[in-house]
Each structure stands twice: as structure tokens, then as C-alpha cells.
Amino acid sequence: MTRQHKLLTLNLFLLTFVLGTSEFVMVGLLTEVAVDMKIAISAAGSLVSAFALSFAIGTPIFTALFGRFSKYPLILALIGVFIVGNMITAISGSYGLLLVSRVITAVVTGVLIALAMAVASESMPLEKRGPVISIIFTGFTVASVLGVPLGTFIGQWGGWHMSYWFTTLLGIVSWIVSFATIPRGLKGARSSLKKQLRLFAYPRIVLAFFIPALSIAATYSVYTYLAPLLQDVLFVPARYISLVFLLYGIVSIFSTLIGGKLAAGGGMRKMRYVFLAQAVILASLYVSSSSLAGGLVSISFMALVVYLMNSTMQLYFMDWADRHVPEARDLASSLTSVSVNVGIAMGSALGGFVTTNMELIDLSWSGGIVAVLAAALALINYRLDREARSASKEENGLRGQYEGSL
DSSP states (O other), X not given: OOHHHHHHHHHHHHHHHHHHHHHHHHHXXXXXXXXXXXXXXXXXXXXXXXXXXXXXXXXXXHHHHHTTSOHHHHHHHXXXXXXXXXXXXXXXXXXXXXXXXXXXXXHHHHHHHHHHHHHHHHHSOGGGHHHHHHHHHHHHHHIIIIXXXXXXXXXXXXXXXXXXXXXXXXXXXXXXXXXXXXXXXXXOOXXXXXXXGGXXXXXXXXHHHHHHHHHHHHHHHHHTTHHHHHHHTSOOOGGGHHHHHHHHHHHHHXXXXXXXXXXXXXXXXXXXXXXXXXXXXXXXXXXXXXXXXXXXXHHHHHHHHTTTTHHHHHHHHHHHHHHHOGGGHHXXXXXXXXXXXXXXXXXXXXXXHHHHHSOGGGHHHHXXXXXXXXXXXXXXXXXXXXXXXXXXXXXXXXXXHHHHHO
């Protein structure tokens, strides 16, 4: 890659790091927000669900609507809105204002992620798409490693409001770097929302969409309530909670990097095995939580498998759009992140139900069941794709025989 390609990759990595920190730091601050707002922990957890649902609903719509605009000014404008959204979160004195600010930030975050993937795909050499997309996704995992623990520490030290002044500052830095590195010549595609939404007319796209959603839901049913689980089940002192999130984030970096290698080696056929392993790991927490060391081992393995499917699914959606609905390429680039946030909403909602009606540790086996469902969908999708490829080869062979006989 050229120096310009490397700088662009670094900037897109920084952008997803900033977006990920803003989104995920709330998970580490649920207890502080609940106490400050005088609400139940499940109500604080609903902020995670609201963010994810807003992301999931708003991203495809606004990505399609904004697809006609040039990417350089659009990205700068959206980062500006992101900065304002985080400022509103930082000054929120009521649950209602906090919820509104998270909804605004969620929609902008989703569109920015889609644009980052589209910029990478359009700007990078073909053979570098997979590795670069993997690096961009790594921004989220590094957010777990550095951003979330640091934001959690800041929130515990200076109040949770201070954490969002921190993410506001990160947003300003990202705007400056984007101003200098985003290519100016990336034009939008003039296409109607209706034409782009034709992408969802393909049943296998809809089926594939729910694969990462279920996988992430499985993990987030536990991860959303990880802080109270650490305190009340594993009896980790509050001052060490941020260190556990740091451990989780460090391990999840390897998840993203391994996921990039899986994508390069035909990842779709391996996904069902990944999700079955995920199910076993989540369920193991039910037993391993009887000791601190055992619980931390299960949590570490949970982090190791959480992002294995990201690069594979991202390339799957974008390549599908290239073949069948080229005008929906930007929309397709948003589907993995949208699906992930649908999964976050599903997982946090499931976690809220379990914590309200059962014991905290029951999050483990309930998450395992959802991972098994992800494995089943991955198997069905792989078999359908294999049958379609076989039918296409057979059709091409018959056409060749017919043309040869003329």
C-alpha cells in the first residue's frame, strides 16, 4: 500500500476506535448511571438497548438517503453531529435527555461506520480489502482494550458525565485527522431509497443478516451486565472492574485478527463451528463462576470468539451487493454493524429479562442457547450458498455445451 493508503487506514481505525469507545463505555458505567439517575440497573441497561435499536433502525435508512452525497464533506459533517451528541450526553441531568442524546449518537455512529467501510473498499487495492477491513474492525476491539476501561476509570473517578467529555474530545481529534486524510474524490451514487432496499428482497441476505445478530446477542446478554456480574457473582472489588474490561478488550483484539484470517480462508464454511464453540464457552461460565480464576478464564474465551465472524460477514454482504445490487453497495457495507447492533439490543434485552426474573449467573446458559441458534443459521446459509454455486456451475456447463454445438 502507498503512504496515503496507510494514513487512511490509520484514520479509519481511529474513527472506529472513537465510535466504539462512545458506544461501549456505557456498559462499564451502568452502576454509576443507575445510582446517579436513581433508576434500576435494568433501566440503565436499556440505554444500551436503545442505542443499539436506534443504530439498527436508523443506519440503513440514513445510509441509503445520504448515499448520493460526496463522502468527504458527509463524514466531516457527521463527526460534527457525533461530537455534539456526546456533549449533550455529558451535560444530561435527566434520563430522558440522556436517552435522546444516545439515540442521536447511535444513528450517526451507524452511518459513519458504513461510510468508513465504503471508503476503505473504494480506496484500497482489491487484495488489501480484507486486511484493511479487519484493521478497521480492530478499532472497536481496541476501544474495548483502552477506551472502555479508561472511560470507566474516568467515570468512577470523576463521575460518569466526565467519561462523555472524554469521548467528546476523542471526537474532535477524529474530525481533525479525517479532515486531513479522507480522499476528496469519492462521489456518492445517485440511487433511490427504494432501489437500494431491493437488497433485502434476497432471502439469503436476510438470513445472513441474523447470523452475526444472534452471535452478538449471545455474548451481549452477558457482557451488558458484566460489571454487576463481576461484583455480585465473582465478588470482584469495584476498583478492579476496569481491569477486567481491559483483559476482555486485550483478548478481543486477537478475536478480530483471527477473524481477518478466517475471512481470507473461506470463513463462511467455518462459522457454524465458531458459534458452537461460543455456546460452550458461554455455558461454561455457569460452572466456572464458582471461582474467580475460572470465571475470568471463561470471560477471556468469551472475548476470544466474539469478533471472529466480523470480517467474513462484512465481505459476504459487500460481495453480494456487487454481484446483485451494485447501487446498494454503501447500504451493504452497513449490514454487519447494523446486525451487530440488532444483536446488542437483543442481547441486552435478554440480559434484562434474565436479571429481572432469574439469577445473574443464568445469563451464561441463556446466552449459550442463542449461540446455538446462530450456528444453525450459519449452517443453513452455507448449504444454500453451496447449492446455489453448484446450480450456477451446472447452468454454465450446459450453456457452454449448447454454445459449442452451434
